[in-house]
Amino acid sequence: MVPVDRPTRTRRRAFRPHLLVCACATVLFAGCAVPQPLSPIPGGDYAELPLSDGAQILPPSGVAPAEPPAPDTCGALASLRPGPAVPPGSRPPGSAVNDILARGRLVVGLDQNTNLFSFRDPTTGTLMGFDVDVAKEVARDLFGDPSKVEYRLLTFGSRFDALENDEVDLVVKGTTITCERAERVAFSTVYFQAYQRLLVPKGSGIEGPADLAGKRVCTATETTSLATVQRVQPEATIVAVPDWDDCLVVLQQRHADAASTDDSILAGLAAQDPNLEIVGPPLESEPYGIGVNKSHEDLVRFVNGTLDRMRADGTWMALYDRWLTVLGPVPGPPAPTYRD
Structure with a gap:
C-alpha cells in the first residue's frame, strides 16, 4: 500500500452534485430520483x-510488484479459539475485556464512507451497515445491550496505529487479513469473504485487467487494492483517493475509466449509480477480519x-x-480456522 498519513475527518466534504447517496433499486434507500445516464468514458480523454x-x-509503474504471500501460507487466517464463558469481574486484573466492561462501552474504529458496510443514514445521520451491525453484536455479548458502542472514524492509514x-478496542472496517498486517495486529476469524474486481461504466468495453493498460483506475490509498491493480496491470495509471465514495465521484466526473477494490465495496458504489457495473474475474481474495491489539488475547477470543x-x-x-443480497446468494458465513 502507499502510505498516506491524513488526520481523521469528523465531517464530510462539501456537497458533491454527482455523488448519489441513495439508490432506488436497493433495500437501503427508497424514494430517490433515478440519476441521469452517464455517457461512456472515452479512454485517455478525462475531465478537467x-x-x-x-x-x-500515480503514473504507470511499468513493472509488476511482487505478489505478497497468501495469508493462509503464513497462518494469518488462523485465530484464537473462543474461551469458556467467564463471569464479569472474574477475569484476571488488567484484561482487555474487564477494562471494556468497567468503561461501560465498546470503542470501535470504522469509517462512514463505505456504503452497505459503514455509512451515514442520510435522514438520521446515524451510522449503519453490515460492519456496524457486527460491532453491535460484540457489544450485545459484552453488555447485553447492542447500543453500548462508541464509534471512532478512522482513515485507512490510521486504523492499525489506533x-x-x-x-x-476493535477495528471493524472491511479489513483484509494479510501476512504483513498480522505482524502488527491480531485478527479474529474471517467474518466475510470478498474478492477484488472492477467497477466500470456500462458499455465501457473493459472486461478484465488486460483492458486496463493505458487506462486510469481509481482505488484507495493504504489498501491492498492499490498494489493489486499495479500487479495485475502495471501499465495502468492509478487515481489514488482517500475514501471509497471518492471513487464514485472520480468515475462520474470522468477522471478514470474504472475503479477496483473488493466486490463488497464496489457493490455499494454500484447501488448508488445504475450506470455502473462490476466486471471481470476475481483479482485477489479478500478475507475480512476484525482487528484487535496484539496483546489483548482475551478480547480476540471473546470476539x-x-x-x-x-x-x-x-x-x-x-x-x-x-445488507448484502446485491452480491448474490451465499451458502453461509465463512468457516472459522483456529490455531489452538
Whole structure:
C-alpha cells in the first residue's frame, strides 16, 4: 500500500452534485430520483474538473510488484479459539475485556464512507451497515445491550496505529487479513469473504485487467487494492483517493475509466449509480477480519465467540440478507480456522 498519513475527518466534504447517496433499486434507500445516464468514458480523454481532496495521480509503474504471500501460507487466517464463558469481574486484573466492561462501552474504529458496510443514514445521520451491525453484536455479548458502542472514524492509514495505541478496542472496517498486517495486529476469524474486481461504466468495453493498460483506475490509498491493480496491470495509471465514495465521484466526473477494490465495496458504489457495473474475474481474495491489539488475547477470543454465535444462531445470515443480497446468494458465513 502507499502510505498516506491524513488526520481523521469528523465531517464530510462539501456537497458533491454527482455523488448519489441513495439508490432506488436497493433495500437501503427508497424514494430517490433515478440519476441521469452517464455517457461512456472515452479512454485517455478525462475531465478537467478538480479531483477530490487528497487524491493523487500515480503514473504507470511499468513493472509488476511482487505478489505478497497468501495469508493462509503464513497462518494469518488462523485465530484464537473462543474461551469458556467467564463471569464479569472474574477475569484476571488488567484484561482487555474487564477494562471494556468497567468503561461501560465498546470503542470501535470504522469509517462512514463505505456504503452497505459503514455509512451515514442520510435522514438520521446515524451510522449503519453490515460492519456496524457486527460491532453491535460484540457489544450485545459484552453488555447485553447492542447500543453500548462508541464509534471512532478512522482513515485507512490510521486504523492499525489506533489499535496499537489502544485508542480503539476493535477495528471493524472491511479489513483484509494479510501476512504483513498480522505482524502488527491480531485478527479474529474471517467474518466475510470478498474478492477484488472492477467497477466500470456500462458499455465501457473493459472486461478484465488486460483492458486496463493505458487506462486510469481509481482505488484507495493504504489498501491492498492499490498494489493489486499495479500487479495485475502495471501499465495502468492509478487515481489514488482517500475514501471509497471518492471513487464514485472520480468515475462520474470522468477522471478514470474504472475503479477496483473488493466486490463488497464496489457493490455499494454500484447501488448508488445504475450506470455502473462490476466486471471481470476475481483479482485477489479478500478475507475480512476484525482487528484487535496484539496483546489483548482475551478480547480476540471473546470476539471469536461472538462470531461463532452469529454463525450458529443465524445472525450472520440475517445481516447478510439485510445488507448484502446485491452480491448474490451465499451458502453461509465463512468457516472459522483456529490455531489452538
